[in-house]
Amino acid sequence: MSDCDFLCTFHQSISKSELLCEGCGGSEDEGKRLQRREKNRVAAQKSRKRQTQRADLLHQTCELLEQRNRKLRSEVDSLSEEQRLLTEALRAHEPFCPIMHCSFASSTSCRLQQEDTLSRSVRGREPL
Template identity: 45%
Template sequence: MLKPNVGEMVSISSPLNFLRMVVFPALSSPLGRRVKEQVTSESSESSEKNDHEFGTIHKKTRRREKNRLAAQKTRQKQTQRADILHQEHEQLEKKNVSLRREIEQLKDVLKQWKELVQEHEPRCQMMNAPKSQSELVNVFPCEWS
């Protein structure tokens, strides 16, 4: 490390001057000033770059947040649709059970009617009745005993 001479000692009266002259002597020389300007320039460019990076990071963060909210909204809509479909499914299942019961009841009624017709056929007077129009007028209705 270089030691300052007596003339420089006068200008090293403050700690800041001491740092400039003794600790960082390159910054006090003309070449050092150019280096300092470059460092300052690079620092401002770096600062601008950091600002740009911060802006980019901020944009990414906003985009991610927006995307997160959109995804959340989409999932919520899907859940609602699934709930609606589930309710419709349950209603249709109940309707299906009800219709199957009705079908069974109607089958029972049909079976009863078939049995009644089978019992009636042997005694039916209309089955053996004449087929002409004039003869049909004189035919009495069947007896349903």
């Protein structure tokens, strides 16, 4: 190995952005090319880092949304169960409810009947 070969290998191992030994046939264009490659390598590293950060952020956002979705799903299940229980209670109450037997068309007459029933029950409780 010649001294020039050794120096060129040494220069390349230190930094690729360093200029090549002039005795090896390296030129300024080669040095600029190496500098450009080094800049490109650094830019690519930065780009990969940004892409990884973006992916991490998306992953965190996804986890938060899934957690919120589970919470909302639990709320919906709870409300559905409450609705089912209330509907069941209403169905059990319907046969005994005088209001439910009134039709919407005769709502005023039904209201009058209710008021009449109420006034009779109140009068029946009054002391003589």
